[in-house]
Every structure is written in C-alpha cells, then in structure tokens.
Amino acid sequence: MKHILYRELKLNLKTFLIWSISVGAIGLICILLYQSMEGDMKDMADMFSNMGAFSDAFGMSTLSIATLSGYFATEVGTVHGLGSGMYAAILAADIISKEEDKHSGEFLFTLPVSRSKVLTAKGICVAIMLVLFTIICAIFYVSGFWYLGEELPTSEFVTFMLRQLLMNIEIAAICFAISALSGKSKMGMGLGITLFFYVYDLMGRVVPDLKDYLFIGPYSYANASEIFSGIEVSASGLILAVCVSICATICAYVIFGKRDLAS
Amino acid sequence: MTNIVEIENLTKSYGKNRGVINVSLEIKEGDIFGFLGPNGAGKSTTIRSMLGLLKINSGSIKILGLDSVKDHEEILKNVGYMPSEAWFYDSMKVKDVIKYAADVRGIDCSQEAEKLCERLKVDWNKKIKQLSYGNRKKVSIVCAMQHRPKLFIFDEPTGGLDPLMQKTFFDLVNEYVDDGATCLLSTHVLTEVNKYCRHAAIMREGRLTMLDSVDIDDETFLKFYEDGVEE
Numbered sequence: 001m002k003h004i005l006y007r008e009l010k011l012n013l014k015t016f017l018i019w020s021i022s023v024g025a026i027g028l029i030c031i032l033l034y035q036s037m038e039g040d041m042k043d044m045a046d047m048f049s050n051m052g053a054f055s056d057a058f059g060m061s062t063l064s065i066a067t068l069s070g071y072f073a074t075e076v077g078t079v080h081g082l083g084s085g086m087y088a089a090i091l092a093a094d095i096i097s098k099e100e101d102k103h104s105g106e107f108l109f110t111l112p113v114s115r116s117k118v119l120t121a122k123g124i125c126v127a128i129m130l131v132l133f134t135i136i137c138a139i140f141y142v143s144g145f146w147y148l149g150e151e152l153p154t155s156e157f158v159t160f161m162l163r164q165l166l167m168n169i170e171i172a173a174i175c176f177a178i179s180a181l182s183g184k185s186k187m188g189m190g191l192g193i194t195l196f197f198y199v200y201d202l203m204g205r206v207v208p209d210l211k212d213y214l215f216i217g218p219y220s221y222a223n224a225s226e227i228f229s230g231i232e233v234s235a236s237g238l239i240l241a242v243c244v245s246i247c248a249t250i251c252a253y254v255i256f257g258k259r260d261l262a263s
Numbered sequence: 264m265t266n267i268v269e270i271e272n273l274t275k276s277y278g279k280n281r282g283v284i285n286v287s288l289e290i291k292e293g294d295i296f297g298f299l300g301p302n303g304a305g306k307s308t309t310i311r312s313m314l315g316l317l318k319i320n321s322g323s324i325k326i327l328g329l330d331s332v333k334d335h336e337e338i339l340k341n342v343g344y345m346p347s348e349a350w351f352y353d354s355m356k357v358k359d360v361i362k363y364a365a366d367v368r369g370i371d372c373s374q375e376a377e378k379l380c381e382r383l384k385v386d387w388n389k390k391i392k393q394l395s396y397g398n399r400k401k402v403s404i405v406c407a408m409q410h411r412p413k414l415f416i417f418d419e420p421t422g423g424l425d426p427l428m429q430k431t432f433f434d435l436v437n438e439y440v441d442d443g444a445t446c447l448l449s450t451h452v453l454t455e456v457n458k459y460c461r462h463a464a465i466m467r468e469g470r471l472t473m474l475d476s477v478d479i480d481d482e483t484f485l486k487f488y489e490d491g492v493e494e
Contacts, residue, residue: 003366011352103350107406110314110346111367112339260277261316263307263346 001117004108008125012091020133023083024140027076031144034071068150069228072141073160077224080137080164084130085194085219088168091129092175093190095122096252100183100262115257119180123249126172134165153228160227167222170241171197173248180252183262215240264291266325267414267445268313273322275312282308284469286322290447290462295440297456297463297477298449301488304466306449307347310418314344327413340368343407347419347449349399351391357402358387364406372409379405382431397423404432408439415439415446421455433459453484 064070096119099105108118138161145152175190201219204210214220215237226233268290275282283305290296300306311317313324315335324331326338351360361380365372380387383401391399400423407415415436421429436446436459448460456463456477463474465487 003363007352007363011354102353103348104352106316106344106346106348107351107364107403109316110339110342110344111364112336113367114336258318260318261311263311263316263348 001113001121004113004118004121005124008095008122009128012095012125012129015091016129016133019083019087020136023080023087023133024137026079026083027137028140028144030075030079031068031072031141032147034068035148068145068148069153069156072145073224073228076141077160077228080141081167081219081222081224082194082198084133084137084164084168085171085198086191087133088126088130088172089175089190089194090187092126092172093179093186095126095176096179096256097182097185101185103263105183105261106263109261116253119253119256123176123252126176127169130165130168130172134161134168137161156228156230160222160224163222163227163233166238166241167218170218170245173245173252177248177252177255180256218244264293265328266290267292267294267327268296268447269323269325270309270313271323273309273312273324274320275308275317276320281305281469282317283312283466283471286466286469286471288464288471288473290445292445293440293443294462295436295446295448295460297460298447298466299451299453299456299463299474299484299487300466305469305471306466307418308469309466309471310344310416310447310449313416314339314342341413342416343410343412343414344416345400345403345407345418345420347422349396349403351399351402353392354390356388356390357385357394360391360402361387361405361409365409368410370410375411376405376409379408379435382435383428395423397425397428400424401428404435408435411439411442411444413444415444416449417446418449419451420448421450421452453479453481 094101099108109115138157141157142152171190171194174193175186178186178189178193197217197219200210200217201214201223204214204217204220215234218241221233221237221241223233266289268288270286270288273286273288274284286305286309288309298306298309308317312319313326313331315331315338319332327341329338331338355363361376362373365376379385383404385398385401385405389398391402394402400420404420407417417436420432424432433455436448440446448455450456457479460477463477465472465474467487
C-alpha cells in the first residue's frame, strides 16, 4: 500500500505545488497590498460596512477592513476559502476515477492489492496533500504579517486555518465518493459542488430564511469574518462536517468495492 | 494434473446486456489454453471476472485452488495478466512502472525484469507517453512475467508486436510453461492456437464450447465467427 501512496503523492505533486503556491502567493500579495492601501482604508471600511446584505455576505459588517486582521479575514479569507475548496475538489474528484478514465485500472487493480487498500492509499494521499496545502498557505500568510511588522492574531489565525482544513476535507470526502461512483472524471462536478457550497453560504448570510440552514454548508463553520470577530460557530455545523466526511468516505469504499471496473 | 483454473456455471451480465452465460471451464497445470471467439463473445468478460475486475452474477471461479472472490489478493500474487490494451501512467518511466509493479507485489524482480527487457528490447529509460502501442505491449509483457507467476492470462497479447517480438513472446511463454507455469491465451489468431496451444475453447454469444483439438482449419474456425455478434 505504501508504494501506491508514494506513487499517488508523486503523480499529484505538480498540481499540488501549482495550487498551494498560487493560493498562498495570492493571499500574500493581498496582505502586502494592505500597506499601500492603508491610508484609504478608513473611508473604504465605513463605506463597505454600510452596504447592507453585501456587507453581511462578506463579513464586512462585523469586521473593519481598516485593520490588517479585518482585511485578512475579508479578503484573504475569501481567496483561501475558494482556492482551497477548489483544490480539494479537483484533487479528490479525480483520484479514483482517473484509473478507469485513463485506462490504467487494469494494470493497478490486477496487482495483488485489494480495492479497499488502493482506496486507503488514495484517501491518505488526499489528506496529506490537504494538510500540506494548509501549511504552505499558512506560511505565506504569516510571512505577510511578519513582513508588514503587524502582530498576527495567532488564536484566530490557527482556528481559521484548521476550520478551512476541515472544510477542505469535507469537500474532498464528498468528491472522493463521487469519484468512486463512476469511471469517468468528475472534476467539473467537484468544482461545481465547491462553488455551489460557496454561493450557498453567501446566500445564507443574506437571505433571512436561509440563516437557520446555513450550518449545512461547509463554508459556514470556516467563515473567516466570524472567526476573526470572535463569533461562536454553532457546533452543529462542525458535527455535520465530521459526519458527512465519514459517511462519504464509507460510501466510497462500499460503492467501489461492489462495482465493475471499466477496462 | 491439478486444475489451475476451474470455472463453474459463470454468468455475468451488464444490466440487460449479455456478458457470459453458464460458462464452465477447466485448465490443467502446464497447459497453454487457447481462448478464441469473435469480438463481444465474452472472452474478456470471462478473463476480467477471473481477475476480480468484474463482479459475477452467479457461478464460481477457482484459481490455483483458491476462491476468486475471497482469496482475490492471494490469487493475484500468482497471476501475470496482460490486458489487450496496455495502459500505464504516462508520466512514469518504463523502469519505474516495472519496478512499481514489483514493489506492489513486495518482491525483487530486478534480475528477471532485466532479462525480459533485454530479450524484448525494451528501452526502459523512456517515458510511457513516448512509447508506441507495440512498445507499451512489451512493457506489459515484462510486468506480467517478471514475478514468474504460476498462471499467465494474456488477452490478445500479440496485437501491435512485430513478428520477431511475437516469436520472442511465445518463446518466453514456452520457457515459463516448461518451468511449471500455466497459460490462458485469448486471441483471434488461429495460427497462434494451432502452433502454441495444447487445448482450446471457443466463445460465441456468451457461451463456451470446448474444441476437441487445436488443429482446426480456417473454414471451421471462420464458421464460428460468421454467426457471431459484433461488439
């Protein structure tokens, strides 16, 4: 199994580096831009905090973008949330189905290793990649704070990154199950699901009737504005995330273990 | 002689589409068994069921005395399979693919792999994506043979190979069989069956018929195809 894991890590390394460095670098550039915009931020912060539903959706009604923490939560929080979610989706949505889609399944699945062991290796690969993705992005963001000589709100920052990681794992688990369903690449569907969850979260913060159901979406508990404002996140969202991740992973094993593999 | 392959009443369908119906087959140790039949007759379905790639509807498959469902991993340790289409990971080098197959098996096959590469003239520093169809087939032969399995399963192995490589391939098969291995050879080429196989069966429309002799003439052989179904 370790050889399959090692090969998966190697095969996914290039995509991993492109995504982690891109998302991290975009976040870092956003942080560095703060210094040049700092003077104008005060007026902008007042304006953005009074834009009703728009301000609610992007968290600018609770945080001031005139401070680096507030700016980080609203700007980098969005970049990281979308970027990491999309990476989790494309990584997991393809990791099983690619074997049949690219016809390498007949080679891999006729080696003396069970389907469940192959899935375990691939699942571990996804988890490792997501953890490393979070660490690399965190290094970029911390470097930005350090370069500007600003104090990093460590507790909020760590909470934000960990919840983003959980959100990525939830999205990846859903996409992992989808990938096990079919022998065709489901990358487009994975990206669609991520964008749907993101828009669902935005809508949920604007439409009053949706607020009670906001916890269903993975972006609810990973919202940077809430975390940096010190707003307590309902436990139901976190519990649901863990349950969805476990159930989706079990589904992947059950479905993949029972179905015919395409040549 | 012990049975290396024992298939009893194997039935496999794809939803409403026919796969194979009530196939029973025995292959004895040391045999080179020819498996003939038109496209879509069910040869690959039978082979893929034996390897656990397909989930069978009914019947049983025993390979090397082991149950193909319960002892799937154990069986694959002693099987060398070459699919009709040889696909690997494009970005990997030939030597990495060959080593990867050996590593997953948990054995050092470097000496045997080197010998096979030499005889089949495999350039193992090339990347898979640089290889022609025939050269990918040769890599597939190395992966199937390097661990010296007890049972070889070849699905249309010679397609894409030049005549010299076809001869080398059959020389290798004969050498391994002389050393105690068994071979199931699915093919469309009658001369391969006549020349190399000791027993043979023909599949048509999902059903299997054992042939009395491998020495069948072209006319009899083509009769099986004339009424066959196309994929």
